Amino acid sequence: MSEVRLVGISKQYEGARADRPALERLDLTIPSGALVVLVGPSGCGKSTTLRIVAGLEEPTTGQVLVDGRDVTHVAPAQRDIAMVFQSYALYPHMTVFENLAFALRIRKLPDAEIRRRVEEVARSLAIESYLERRPKALSGGQRQRVAIGRAVVRNPKVFLFDEPLSNLDAKLRGDMRREIARIHQESRTTAMYVTHDQVEAMTLADHIVVLKDGLIQQVGSPMDIYDAPANRFVAGFFGTPSMNFLPAQAERVDGHLRVRGSGFELPIDDAGHAGDVTVGIRPERLTLDERPSTVPLAARVGMREMLGAEVVLHLESPAGDLTVRADARAGARPGDALTVWLDPRAVHLFDAGTEQRL
Template sequence: MADVALRDVVKRFDNVEAVRQISLDIPDKEFVVLVGPSGCGKSTTLRMIAGLEEASAGDILIDGEKVNDVPPKDRDIAMVFQNYALYPHMTVFENMSFGLRLRRFPKAQIRERVEHAAKILDITDLLDRRPKQLSGGQRQRVAMGRAIVRNPKVFLFDEPLSNLDAKLRVQMRTEIKRVHQKVKTTTVYVTHDQVEAMTLADRVVVMNGGRIEQIGTPQELYHHPKTRFVAGFIGSPAMNFVPARLETNGSGLSLRVSDKYAFPVPATRTERYRPHVGKDLTFGLRPEHITEPRGEGRDPRSEFTVNLDVVEPMGMETMVFFTVGNTEVCSRVEPSAASGPGEPMRLYANLNHMHLIDPANDQVL
């Protein structure tokens, strides 16, 4: 049990800066997910916490103690790797107990700890098997078991579910969450999958190009992204971005997205947006906020008709795609309300959930 802190940490590989001066505080027992596209520096950050990479500058603290020069084995951390990294010549029991045996724990205690961890992960029957005889999900459990038995200060997960098929991934995701609720160890988890990040994390750290874009709870990131990158990265399907311009419309504002379409800006936002009238902006709205006209108290001026290009039925909802100006826009509608491709459809844009982005610095206004 410990908190983890990064202070202006930098990692350079030759002349490439993989991690650019990031700072992050992770309190005790928190589950933090580092998420971002490949090459954003998330794995490197995790490996620096583990001690597998040296930080080029800045400090890494575990439990308030600077660990930059402490080797991995003395940092009291445990790590779960993407490809499990189980020792192929050892049984599950031997795999899980390897760390304890190296640290010369008494035999009885090793057995007790391994059995306890096996029970948490429901792998008691597998203790005598070798990794080769296990399925992907079972191997992942063993890898987690190897981390749990050590009872470390910090758990580190490096894309642990990427090698599993979709169904198993969802199952193991729940499993990881369940284990964390039981053992309550501070956890840093790396993934490129934003759904994984949202479902698992107490707090999500969105990284891009070696920098932290935003830190926040999943809900914060979803509803109040600070940058265009976060707005586009969090949420699936991704947020629609359409070039737009703010215009004065009587006492209020309206948002013009094309010659044909202009929508009234909700009164609660007019003051915030007023300084940006006349500027070229990017209008962001999630597909779930463009629907068939529904809900009480909607502004009829935000309804519009489009010709659908593509219709993708998903079962419980249907994605429809249409073009505004030169941009393709996705919308999530009730399957019964969807028209066919090439046909017109009446849609409603709920601007209470809109985001306006300044293209000059990609910041959300």
Template sequence: MAKVELKNIEKIYEGNVRAVSNANVVIEDREFVVFVGPSGCGKSTTLRMIAGLEEISSGDLMIDEVLVNNLPPKDRNIAMVFQNYALYPHMSVYENMAFGLRIRKIPNDEIDRRVQDAARILSIQEYLRRKPRALSGGQRQRVAVGRAIVRNPKVFLFDEPLSNLDAKLRVQMRTEIAKLHNRLNATMIYVTHDQVEAMTMGDKIVVMKDGLIQQIGSPLLLYDHPCNRFVAGFIGSPPMNFLEGRLREEDGSLLVEGEGFKFVTADIHRDDLGKAPSPNVIVGIRPEHLRIAGSEEGESILNAHITVIEELGAEAHMYMSRRADDTENLISRVEQRHDYHIGESARFIPDMEHVRYFDADSGRALLGVIGPIRMSSRRSALSQDE
């Protein structure tokens, strides 16, 4: 297995179109790293550069401390699983899996052993003689994974492998790939636009946007400490709520207030917020950190009216808006049973220790950020306000 290092990797297409800028990632041996981001963010291009299918414009790509920039895919000892399976339609499942080994002139008995082993792991022994067209989507994807396994590569690359499967099969295959990682103990790099896949599968997540890496970290680190508003909004489902507000000091407390809300910031956040470059901030609250106040009184209250209630049994997603025209969708994840109805006004209390703050201009996180993108010098918001 192998360690993969991307050092200042860039991809610039004709016409000076930057697909990937200055990517620096270290993927440790046996790590499962997920590149996630919206369409066009450069995640697949990065994966293809690692595979050798795309030329690297600048920077160094190291696999096991060896510079591989100019090596063709076949010499990088990688295997890749594609979104559209990319099975050879004229070959049987067995031949599809054996093809890469035949090209490498591996003896037939060794090929047979490896194919049978992989087929057993993936439970596809009974399909070995079939052609890909006689298989379902899920079975085809297993064969595609099997084709990668038999090669026994240093690095497995997955390019949105579950995108073409239906929701149920996707969840099943997600678990199977995670199990496979545990079983093979291999270095795996996985690309997806689905943040749920990223959160559930990755040891480490790389969030990308517009060709730039936004943040690298464990799933929970990204969830709890997003480095900017984009990461905060992209990771998590239902997504984080964002409220525009302004910091203000009153009676020794640091308040943040805006349309329909007035919160007293938590003591643990005071130091960081005191260094904010501007008093104008975006307040980020995860839906599970926003509960119905009921008759409870609190220092921090958000007033809104309910627009939609999604009952999921164990919990309910309550959509609300502070404005009469319902143009916003704030969400509260309510675990307790309730008797609220659409159109009713309600008061919500945020869990202030879990509230995140972002600079209104740059979108950068104002609380201690853990990740590759650090905030530049911050000026005191309060001193600027004076």
């Protein structure tokens, strides 16, 4: 088990705009044995971060430490870090067995030991019956298992995964996600996992790191990130459908806040911050019936999306467009007028200017 630390990492690619570095003074500690997921939109710097840890890219400034040792200028092969790519990157002319054995042969392990380790990993990933095939004779899911097996068999200090599942269909992606979680639980090898899929991040991570434009937005447990997003971007990134955002003004009254938007008024039990705010409320926290201490907002149903057990209602209101997740038995139909109820305790407040959580 190994701790990975990134200290003041910046990356300015040659030829790229100087005012838009791929990473800007990134500080991050991956605790020994943790599975940390880096998540964020395309181009935010996820792959760059992993490639710097792997040694495939040099940072412009900053240091990479593994167990306290500075490896910033150490060659990838000397770092004992295994990376799994979205593209699998298997050796096409080698059998699955030889793909799995490759790193062990370089280390000159005895043949019997290599065979034992390859077979053990192949069994755990259910690819033992393909060991004599070439990668091109495998399905995408089987190839991805080989790519993961090739990392696991090395028993490295650190695993790096760069969107390893994004070429797989939804069902297989779910299966492989659980497989990766199991491998991590068994080996407790420190791992960094990159995805732009918020569900993958939520379900896999011990800690989530949210990146945007090369800057860390928030680091926290999945629960922290969901329940207390640091800013409007993080709030909107996690959850489907996305959090609703309504413009409002906050005013201090008797040590409390009165938050007023078009068509609603929320008493918030917090001395908080007065001025222009954005009210955030998740679609599952809006209700179609009055509950203790909820406040009303008049709305009209625009669209109804059936999800099976639930429906998503798209509403128009004076405060802006809203989505609500409701029981599928809710009878609301397009064109209906109804009242949605806002629970002040379920509301997130963001500064309208800085977009930071208040």
